[in-house]
Amino acid sequence: MNLVPSILSGAAFGAALTASGVWNPSFIVAQMKLRDFHMLKVFLTAGGVSALAIHLLSRSGYVPKKPRAPSLLITGLPYDGNIIGGAMIGLGMTLTGACPGTVLVQVVTQTYPGIYSFAGGFLGGLLYVSLQGYLKHSSSDAKTKDEDLWLYTKLHVDADSAVLAWVAMYTSIVSIATALAPPTQQNPFLPPVLGGLFIGAAQVASLIIRRAPVGISTAYEDIGARMCSIFQKSEDRKCVKTATPSVVFAAGVMIGAAALVRAMPKFAMPATDMSLGISPARAVLGGVTMVFGARLAGGCTSGHGISGMSMLATASIVTVASMFASGMGLAQLLY
Numbered sequence: 001m002n003l004v005p006s007i008l009s010g011a012a013f014g015a016a017l018t019a020s021g022v023w024n025p026s027f028i029v030a031q032m033k034l035r036d037f038h039m040l041k042v043f044l045t046a047g048g049v050s051a052l053a054i055h056l057l058s059r060s061g062y063v064p065k066k067p068r069a070p071s072l073l074i075t076g077l078p079y080d081g082n083i084i085g086g087a088m089i090g091l092g093m094t095l096t097g098a099c100p101g102t103v104l105v106q107v108v109t110q111t112y113p114g115i116y117s118f119a120g121g122f123l124g125g126l127l128y129v130s131l132q133g134y135l136k137h138s139s140s141d142a143k144t145k146d147e148d149l150w151l152y153t154k155l156h157v158d159a160d161s162a163v164l165a166w167v168a169m170y171t172s173i174v175s176i177a178t179a180l181a182p183p184t185q186q187n188p189f190l191p192p193v194l195g196g197l198f199i200g201a202a203q204v205a206s207l208i209i210r211r212a213p214v215g216i217s218t219a220y221e222d223i224g225a226r227m228c229s230i231f232q233k234s235e236d237r238k239c240v241k242t243a244t245p246s247v248v249f250a251a252g253v254m255i256g257a258a259a260l261v262r263a264m265p266k267f268a269m270p271a272t273d274m275s276l277g278i279s280p281a282r283a284v285l286g287g288v289t290m291v292f293g294a295r296l297a298g299g300c301t302s303g304h305g306i307s308g309m310s311m312l313a314t315a316s317i318v319t320v321a322s323m324f325a326s327g328m329g330l331a332q333l334l335y
Helices: 004-020 025-032 038-059 080-096 102-108 114-135 159-180 192-210 218-230 245-263 280-297 301-311 314-334
Strands: none
Touching: 004 102, 004 192, 004 245, 025 038, 025 080, 025 314, 038 159, 038 192, 038 301, 080 114, 080 280, 080 301, 080 314, 102 114, 102 245, 114 218, 114 280, 159 192, 192 301, 218 245, 218 280, 301 314
């Protein structure tokens, strides 16, 4: 298995995340409090570029267009895994000031409370692997019609028109946010639109190099599966690889972030500048919650948010809506 494409595309994504500043805990918490829209501008700009890239490359046949299927739990209710998992991601983001992908940059830059959030994420992956058999609906009983996977097929709109309308909506929101909500603090990062374009470029690199969109949270599950296999009885032990494409991609993210910070130290803000009063225990709890939720939902802010929503995948839209609704709700209670 050639892992070079995964590590290269991961490095590009990690460098882009770092330069954009979207990993900054204060930006994430401020977004959830609706007091700063740096994260939103970066997120939607990257999503717009991703939507065009995925659509064009899939139409050419170069990249298969595989939206994330709905995540069904034992309740059997439509999108229950996406709603519950998405809500858990949002809660975790507000508790930690991170997401499963940006916490990797926080660890590299030694930004508090990144290491605690990462430790929680590791535990969340272990917990999910241990419990998934009891939570997930049997795949044989949970078939999803192809036309239900994409929002535009459910609405009976052709793909070209839907993608153009989606990108236009993103562009309008970013334009309005830029005009009405200018930056509230000085920072060394790229302007949000430029940062979003860099992340979008990293998405294009991932699509071209490894023929797959970006996504992080599967790495936590893969590591959890590997750790669980170590403690299984020899006769029950399954062969679980450590260096899966997802794990190598995540490692690439950290390498790319580290390389950029080494070349341009200004992107590594001092931890004292970003303290939000988050205790280590809260960060660990938030890390467990967001990674467990991400695996319940089948993706996180990168897999569902940047990649899945760019395909207009119904499950991804439901997940991200639930994510921000819960995160913003908790932020109003905590701050």
